[in-house]
Amino acid sequence: MTDNVIEVKNLVKNYKGAKKLSIDNISFSVKKGEFFAFLGPNGAGKTTTISILTTTLGKTSGIVKIAGFDLDNEDREIRKKIGIIFQKPSLDKQLTAEENIRFHACLYGMFTYRPTFKLMPKTYRDKVMELAKVVDIDVDALFNPVKNLSGGMQRKLEIMRSLIHTPDVLFLDEPTQGLDAESRRSLWKYINEIRDQFGITIFLTTHYIDEAENADNVCIINNGKIATCSSPEKLKKSLLKTQLIIDAENRDALIRELSELDIPFIIDKNIIVPYSKSPQKIFAQLKTELSVIKIHEPMLEDAYIEFLNKKDKIEA
Numbered sequence: 001m002t003d004n005v006i007e008v009k010n011l012v013k014n015y016k017g018a019k020k021l022s023i024d025n026i027s028f029s030v031k032k033g034e035f036f037a038f039l040g041p042n043g044a045g046k047t048t049t050i051s052i053l054t055t056t057l058g059k060t061s062g063i064v065k066i067a068g069f070d071l072d073n074e075d076r077e078i079r080k081k082i083g084i085i086f087q088k089p090s091l092d093k094q095l096t097a098e099e100n101i102r103f104h105a106c107l108y109g110m111f112t113y114r115p116t117f118k119l120m121p122k123t124y125r126d127k128v129m130e131l132a133k134v135v136d137i138d139v140d141a142l143f144n145p146v147k148n149l150s151g152g153m154q155r156k157l158e159i160m161r162s163l164i165h166t167p168d169v170l171f172l173d174e175p176t177q178g179l180d181a182e183s184r185r186s187l188w189k190y191i192n193e194i195r196d197q198f199g200i201t202i203f204l205t206t207h208y209i210d211e212a213e214n215a216d217n218v219c220i221i222n223n224g225k226i227a228t229c230s231s232p233e234k235l236k237k238s239l240l241k242t243q244l245i246i247d248a249e250n251r252d253a254l255i256r257e258l259s260e261l262d263i264p265f266i267i268d269k270n271i272i273v274p275y276s277k278s279p280q281k282i283f284a285q286l287k288t289e290l291s292v293i294k295i296h297e298p299m300l301e302d303a304y305i306e307f308l309n310k311k312d313k314i315e316a
């Protein structure tokens with residue numbers, strides 16, 4: 001038994017009439033409970049991949065398995081195992097928040113439809129209240145038409161709806177697109193809480209690279225091909241050096257000392273000393289009194305940009 005909840009092998013998508021393959025023979029897997037981020041520039045193939053995995057778009061060839069079910073002949077089972085939050089909200093604005101959830105739950109065959117919340121079974125009512133608490137939607141908002149709710153609230157409601165059938169995998173396609181910084185932060189708070197509480201696997205595509213900083217694994221897709229798959233830490237280590245940012249009142253003396261010690265440095269606003277192991281060794285050698293000491297830890301975004309730049313140079 002494999003503990004992979006998503007397995008993709010040699011996946012190809014050739015849109016009708018397109019000149020090149022949008023997905024060009026990609027393979028990757030995601031373990032149960034993992035937070036997996038799928039990153040790439042515009043047009044790289046993220047939405048195409050996520051649409052195939054969530055059964056909303058047909059593939060040209062390849063094997064896709066979700067929660068042990070084969071996309072080719074078990075797509076109905078797959079739909080029951082996944083929750084989806086799309087780039088564009090897909091709520092019915094005329095209905096109340098709770099009605100949106102109720103229709104969804106009944107569509108999934110979890111409950112028989114009843115015309116009011118009160119007439120729905122207790123298990124449904126309890127689940128709605130439990131999830132409303134997790135995503136911090138108050139009871140009044142639940143029974144309000146969606147059109148009266150803010151963008152952030154609607155996103156929370158979508159999370160609630162995607163979780164009502166307790167999926168194994170939650171697919172998030174650019175979930176924070178169009179949200180302000182505060183709503184982005186609170187949305188992530190709820191997603192993390194959901195991970196902790198339910199152990200759900202998260203498959204994320206995003207333009208905000210910082211949102212993938214805490215991912216267990218990151219795959220970068222470029223021109224329909226997987227460019228690299230790795231943990232954010234490994235990706236950063238393989239591409240970037242940590243930097244020491246230093247300066248001194250007597251800058252000339254510091255520059256002279258670094259040169260004499262053969263320590264590579266860059267003169268910027270301060271003096272940047274790239275290092276790979278420990279900064280201790282560098283400090284131990286310096287006699288000049290320092291006025292600035294900072295350590296710059298590279299962010300995933302730095303590694304991502306470096307990686308795409310390198311690839312462009314190689315391919316040019």
Ligand SMILES: Nc1ncnc2c1ncn2[C@@H]1O[C@H](COP(=O)(O)OP(=O)(O)OP(=O)(O)O)[C@@H](O)[C@H]1O
Pocket residue numbers: 015016018022040041042043044045046047048049
């Ligand atoms: N319906 C379609 N017909 C033909 N080509 C398409 C279709 N949809 C997408 N493509 C092409 O497939 C490629 C991948 O597009 P896709 O939307 O999956 O990229 P993406 O990484 O999600 O981009 P973005 O971040 O801009 O949403 C692009 O070259 C795009 O032009």
